[in-house]
Amino acid sequence: MSREPRREQLLNAADRVIQREGPGASMNAIAAEAGITKPILYRHFGDRNGLIGALTERHTSGLLAAIRAALAEPLERRDRVEHVLDTYLAGIEARPQVYRLLTHPEPGDPSGAGNALAPALRQIAEEITRAVQSQVDLGADRDLLAEAWGRGITGMVLAAGDWWLETKPCTRTRMVQALADLLWGRLAAAADLPTAVLPSPVPPGGPTEPATD
């Protein structure tokens, strides 16, 4: 069997295993699912990161393209943002296990770069950065703001999306609204609640000392 179809087939197997066992699936398990043995996997993908990389790229290419498209949509800005948010949430909703894989950085990489955003998400962040840079007039700070916001928005959607996926507290549409509202400064615009400025419920432990380690 020639290289490319075999590769596809291996990725499909890896996919099934991860669907079933989560992102911690072992190379052995994946090889077994594919009906072959480990060295073949390693010949095709180099190492585990290679496999995971190929897999994530397969899955993200669709999501990324969709997000890119959503970012370029000729809509009112708010609608465009909602469209992007919805695209992302729909994507992770469709394949939760794979999504977890995407968001998990390589476990225990000692290479100093302990990025909070896995490569797949980094791409999304860059996409958002580019979109902001090219579409929004932010004055002199635009490069800094676009980059910071790209990461920030991605992280926000990651964390919030993760929570939503776990608990499903509301419809996707509602969640999109909630996040868009946040980005639209609703936190800033809302009124104060007068009474409820209690000193906050302190759990057991020493809460008062900031950094006396």
Next chain:
Amino acid sequence: MSREPRREQLLNAADRVIQREGPGASMNAIAAEAGITKPILYRHFGDRNGLIGALTERHTSGLLAAIRAALAEPLERRDRVEHVLDTYLAGIEARPQVYRLLTHPEPGDPSGAGNALAPALRQIAEEITRAVQSQVDLGADRDLLAEAWGRGITGMVLAAGDWWLETKPCTRTRMVQALADLLWGRLAAAADLPTAVLPSPVPPGGPTEPATD
């Protein structure tokens, strides 16, 4: 040597090692640093997660308390938010390696719950949620919004802070401004850039087909 001081001492050793080698530090290395051997570590902390948990709690207690305090500060809301952001960034700036540990969820946990936010960050998210719930008038949706925003803001600051810490593109103050601006809806308020609605710079590869690898 009695239990508690020993425990402290072991945590200090673990701290040093992680400071030096990053969050992937092995139990062996930690034991060696403490001048003892693995089983002692396991007697004290059960397993690696126990150690990591104890360590993160030690470090987060300070940060968490500081954030709690910042959230309760009697300031204008914008100033309060900036204060919280600054507190977080200052915290991670002070101890990058430890911070990476905090943000790393347990590597390869097969238990289905692949949360994007590590426990330490979860606490911060809850704190924000509580603060929003008790301080901001959000009408009927307040529970949903507060929870979604708590996670979202935490994720945002996590990702953006991570990037900032890596690249240090600006001062902390400026970064705080950038994030507060985002939360204040500056993205929504800014004007469109007229000319630059290009179809987005497409990187090499097939961008239009979703999964043709």
Next chain:
DNA sequence: ACCGGGGTGTTACCTCGGGTAACACCGTCG
């Protein structure tokens, strides 16, 4: 028809990290 090479596949192994069993040492209490 034979032979050699490159690709596919295997078994068997190495290494390293988390985790544990079993034993040694030592102060204390009856």
Next chain:
DNA sequence: CGACGGTGTTACCCGAGGTAACACCCCGGT
């Protein structure tokens, strides 16, 4: 003095990533 509970050790198990060395097979060249 002897038994016991605690601290500490060595030596090991296991599972996962990764690799070396070998077997097989098809295919092209002479």
